[in-house]
Amino acid sequence: MKSLKSILTLSFLFLTAISSFVCSDGLELKDFKEDVVKTVVVSPNGAANFKTIQDAIDYIPSGNKNWIKIILSPGIYNEKIVIPKEKQKIIMQGNNASEVIIQYNNDAGLSNASAVIVDAEYFAAINITFKNANCSKSTPIIPKEEVKVAPSIILMADKAWFYGCNFISVQDTLADKVGRHYFKNCYIEGAIDFIWGSGQSIYQNCVIHVRGLTSKGGEMLTGFITAQGRESEQDKSGFVFKNCVINGNGMASLGRAYRGYSRVLFYKTNMSNVIVAQGWDAWKHKGHEDKITYAEVKCTGEGANKEKRVKWEKNLPPKEIKFLIDPKTFIDEDGWMGSLPSSLVSLL
Template sequence: MKNSLISSLVVLALLSLSRVSFSLFCSNRNQDSATIVVDQSGHGQFTKVQQAIDFIPAMNSIWTHILVKPGIYKEKVIVPPNKPCIVLEGNSAHDTAIQWADSSEVVESATFTVNAENFKARNIKFQNTYNENTRRGDVSSIKPALAFETTADKVSFYQCAFTGVQDTLSDLQGRHYFESCYIEGAADFIWGGGQSFYQGCTINASAAILGGLAGFITAQGRKSETDTSGYVFNQCTVVGTGTVFLGRAYRQYSRVVFSKTYLSNVVVPKGWDPWKYIGREQTITYAENQCTGPGADMSKRVEWEKTLSRAELAWLTNVNTFVNQDGWLQKQPF
């Protein structure tokens, strides 16, 4: 306990330096960084993740590592806009999880919410278990229940897992990068207006819970021709149960691209759905590029699926041109 107290005081001293002057930029990678340990057994500074977030000073500009020891942390966590420069790290997504069960207002149901820029997570699972015990086919009882939500720019994830049933990952706004992550759900389980790149991720469509109805992987919400948002899935894997559409249009200019991705037979032959924009599909940008697997057969796809030019594909499927234009990924700690 004494050592934990001393460590807390050291961390507080480091973090207090960031109160003097705030910059939109975080300190260089691991230089001048601070570490906070969260451990349910009491061998860290805190036993709850939210306690660690609350401990970080407002307008923080020092990269702060929150190391979460193995366990299931049953709590709802919010990172407010004035607390940037955080790295959240678990032991692995198999043994370290933040879990809650809520289906209140859609954007308020999230187990974990990030509203601060320059946030990085790795080796941790985010779960919303609200719909966990839904009987197969009892669609009316399934509610929006978010595992994770972000409205911030420059947010990245490595070897993380996101599990839920409906609206699992609320990728709402800002530039985001996902690498080697696992994302599970049945209905619109990756949704919002984010500008995001999914690299080497596993997408598990657990649509069997819908009792014969097809689910939807994405519901992307691009609003206009000048809106730069969209979801790109590069070298990913789509598996699951039941059947699933690759996406449906959450907004008029919805944009989703699957590139060099393995599509299993869970993908419905039509591939895509215009939702409420029937007759206005010309503004929707849904495309596939060099995908493989039984679900990649495009012979029965919707007629309005886009064939992108080589230049368009080159821009969208390159992480550095689509989301990392200013090199923010390289500026985050390893």
């Protein structure tokens, strides 16, 4: 047994060394060597350090204080992944989001129904598709009675960063529940409340795709892009969409108020005609619209026509707009984004 253990250890070290030559979408591992202390490789066919992503996560020591990189080889990873709070400073990277897919079929409720649950701070993902296979049919139009709560990822921790990732489901696709998060060059697809939670997040240069939703009789129904959960004037949370694109084959409101002080800003976003004329919905908070902060600034496209928008949509002062769209003031006041590995910082 001792001999076998030695062989396995040597094999692990060899594969780790080989992994330093892996490249992905313009980001090479040599770019990370000053910041990342260890790199491991996962492959669903077993030709790597680990066969499953969860095995790689479990390998990382509790209380980890150094950046560890997990390279995901191309393939479909059919597994449920949980990153516990004691496993901080993890980077998961694929070579191309269309070739690296983490998926799981689960509709077990908002707290658990997801392919990936992130409970740890300082998490980064690059070029990965997160998909909940439950009711994520390839057909563009989905009957509403078939739709279930099925997030692709649940973010339960502060300080998470995503670049070039896809998030695919129908209802509650991206559970941006707690903490400060930054999404850049990402693709988010769904029909009902598909970006939701009490997160304090900026979505920059992202594509938001609205899927079609129909009644039993085949009538096209209106969905909702956001359901943000800010709960008071002191609550710092909110969703900011900056230089994004909204398209799709369905119809949707820009958002409905998940909590009474919901806050969402679309800034310089191109909106196709999938956006309904009224734009926003107070949902359970009708009569208290003055506490909701929904705004659009310098948006373009057919769906950005504000002539028939709800009367209570806010006209924010320039100072507040500047505060919300700048990562340094809205989500990075303590400088956590600067502590990311240098090549990640260069992509901000």
